[in-house]
Amino acid sequence: MLDTCKLKSACNLPFVYNKKINTAGTSNAAVPLADPGMYQLDITLRRGQSLAARDRGGTSDPYVKFKIGGKEVFRSKIIHKNLNPVWEEKACILVEHLREPLYIKVFDYDFGLQDDFMGSAFLDLTQLELNRPTDVTLTLKDPHYPDHYLGIILLSIILTPKEGEHRDVTMLMRKSWKRSSKDLSENEVVGSYFSVKSFFWRTYGRPALPVLGFCRAEFQSTYSQNAQFQTQSLRLSDVHRKSQLWRGIVSITLIEGRDLKAMDSNGLSDPYVKFRLGHQKYKSKIMPKTLNPQWREQFDFHLYEERGGIIDITAWDKDAGKRDDFIGRCQVDLSALSREQTHKLELQLEEGEGHLVLLVTLTASATVSISDLSVNSLEDQKEREEILRRYSPLRIFHNLKDVGFLQVKVIRAEGLMVADVTGKSDPFCVVELNNDRLLTHTVYKNLNPEWNKIFTFNIKDIHSVLEVTVYDEDRDRSADFLGKVAIPLLSIQNGEQKAYVLKNKQLTGPTKGVIYLEIDVIFNAVKASLRTLIPKEQKYIEEENRLSKQLLLRNFNRMKRCVMVLVNAAFYINSCFDWDSPPRSLAAFVALYGTFINV
Template identity: 75%
Template sequence: IYTAETKNRFKIVVVSSDMGGTSDPYVKLKFGGKEVFRSKIIHKDLNPVWDEKACIVLEHLREPLYIKVFDYDFGLQDDFMGSAYLDLTSFELKRPTEVTLHLKDPRYPDHDLGSLSLIVTLSRRESEHREATMLMRKSWKRSSKLQNQSLRLYDLHRKAQLWRGIVSVIVIEGRDLKAMDTNGLSDPYVKFRLGHQKYKTKTMNKTLNPQWREQFDFHLYEEQGGIMDITVWDKDAGKRDDFIGRCQVDLSTLSKEHTHKLELKLEEGEGHLVLLVTLTASATVSISDLSVNTLEDQAEREEKVKRYSLLRSFCNLKDVGFVQIKVIRAEGLLVADVTGKSDPFCVVELSNDRLQTHTVYKNLNPEWNKVFTFNVKDIHSVLEVTVYDEDRDRSADFLGKVAIPLLSIQNGEQKAYVLKNKQLTGPTKGVIYLEIDVIFNAVKASIRTLSPKEQKYIEEEPRISKQLLVRHFNRVKRCIMVVVNAAYYVNSCFDWDSPQRSLAAFLYKPLLRVAFSKHSITTIKLIPY
């Protein structure tokens, strides 16, 4: 097991991505198909200086470190600005080495997109290497020792939650916002973004001092907190919305388990935004291997059953239950790559909780053998399991999806689910094998049913559907053809293309003229009398 330390010193970008001739760049580091680091965003700069350090744990050096640079676009899909590979086998251990990488676009390899400078230090983690070796040696011994190894692994995995806590935000009000409309007022709304999570408030019409009083939650993925981006917009019907101002909240500066009232001054605009922000610890979701199975441990199962027993019906009403999903394998998936294979990974979603497996490369019958656990907030929620094909420089391709209501689950039953299309209206190719267990408190579930359904704020980036576009185009085409054919039909009556049709039109014309004359209409009105 190795540790790679990278430090971003500076970067020069030749091509800008924003209309203003600048960019808002940030850097992603990926290893083994997984994102292992994401830098902060440097706004409006073509020569940004990050001066950040990333410590990455690597199991081997066979794969290069994949580095991608993006231009951050709030509310839109971030623009790709270039990528490069870092070969880790060429570095000496424990020796800092400065490296300059030239960014390229795989689609246009001749284009120069700038450069990225790093200082890389590669070292070997001796303590973890000895621990991994000892675990491997234990696995070769008697089967009685496997149980101790699983318990040891379980303790390690239980501490490694996918996210570190929850950020609860209450949008209170805006003060003295900039007037964007001709009437001297605005129709403001606010957009929030933390990583891939987004939230948008409702629009307050015709005011410069809006009162939102809205509450929502974000998941906190980074130990240090991360940056929450906030932008305020003016809603314009039929036109592009006007930008009012922006601000940021550095969550690393806020203490946890405490509510902070923030009055933020809007940059690039006028006015202030008033928020209440609370950071709380969370242990509601986790991911581990099949060897680390919570419910197969009798003590853990008894603890879960006791936690959601009827005797604890009025303790923490929001904690309704617990669900464990084993994602075992898939078979017969769609071919997504030109090689006749796919690079599938699986995403498991329950309301706003979202976890994913690793990617199995060049395989149509992948085996993941992962266990996911979620806390259930609403027993009427639907568990969604989606399979994607990973593409290095593009968004992932959809391969199939299943939706499973929690109330329909049979505990402990391994079942093959047929993958369906995005709308869940018909099957696609392939099946996925899952084993699901649900434990919940019926009283809490009944009380939760009376509350509004939780709003889902983790949404995919909007993409244009080619099928929907073709369907709408054909619909418009058919409407136009109906009008054109009707015009041809009327014109043919006067051109004597068909004597019978023209004669009928000649006879009907005086009848229609008489029927709709003023005297006829007056006579028709007198009939009831």
């Protein structure tokens, strides 16, 4: 049997060590490099000073890239027309060892052209003290012109060991090796290691992080006939559930803009908005010729840090054929927002004029949550009794807004539509109840995905409709629609697993595939009746209207029929004057004569 597996770094990237490395000062650690392990690098990009001018106006539009081992792990926002930019951006980076320095590169953003290089610097991570904030000043240099002064970059850095994550990966790796080592080749084991390692990065939400260095596996194994390989059980789903529940999902609904700055010669703008949280970015649709745009769009960010984060929001004016104009920016500090509550924010745009109105919700905890099928509140007798007691008739006047409890089991889908050129899809599922919106993970390259997730919601209106939509994930553009079902809460039969045929966006006809759901609804009938007297909750998310050939043809035929009615009426009146039918013309003459006499 396979008892142990040692993983060692086999090489370093030579181009890094051939260059001069800036250090962060002296280190108290007078020991050699630490053993390979996980480290968390918390970096705050403060500001730049006296940066090089790269534009004709004597300014630059600088932004910063962080690289480790030749891979980009962070990119800052762009500060327009400023040689002393202030970023105050935070980045959390996991590194596997400290042998690779942090490579900082500064560029000048040029729309439609290649960005201009403004300088670079290196930071030796081995010189940082553990668990202690360090302020670092890096002098930017150009390798081709080493004597030129290109300014400085100021950072604040905290280096923290992360042994827990390293042990988790080891346990996951061992769990996946259930077969005897006699049946495993070295290539198979190395492949298993990298598949687990890629799962680790995907689970913890850092797709841009590299596995630093080139790894080889050295095996020391012993064999026995009756020995069983026993390890502590740690399921992959536990780690995935940890990322879903503990980090959560940030749902942002961009409602409208008010009194935005006019950027065009006609006194209007064509505004759109960009959102960024770490490596996740979204862009709204463009609203032409308006200073008070109504977007009604919804975006979801995955929140991987317990302490929250900063969402950077920038507003732009679209200019065809040339560089878009900057309208203004604002930020949302997620650490200042409470969970499981929708916050309506009216944000003043900095460096510009106007406001943006947003709805921000941090979900995935107690009342609105995601978990595995193994964590089922209604199957636990005590929890079920507690939920039934909460919505019993005796608690009519306790929290009138809390009408009931909804649990949705998203089990699997079958026969989904092909969305990728490979003949497969990368499906994920979105479950919506009014303005609450939760997502499953993505099952890659599969037309018959199994999610096995449980979603729980608080019911505010028993007349609401549960919407379950399946999308295909596309990394470079918006997700592709695969199918949708809409289920009124009052029509749900508790505890029955049903197969629902997926329909199109308008729910007027079926599309390809079915989805298997099991739904339970528990509610207080008296509270639900009282809630009926209150106007229905407004849903802020609106689907973007797209051109439909069928709708266009239907409207064309309708207008054609209306025009033909008018044309036929004109021909009829004209035939009366032409005496094509003497009796009809005589009757028309008498009627017209009588009308004139009476008038």
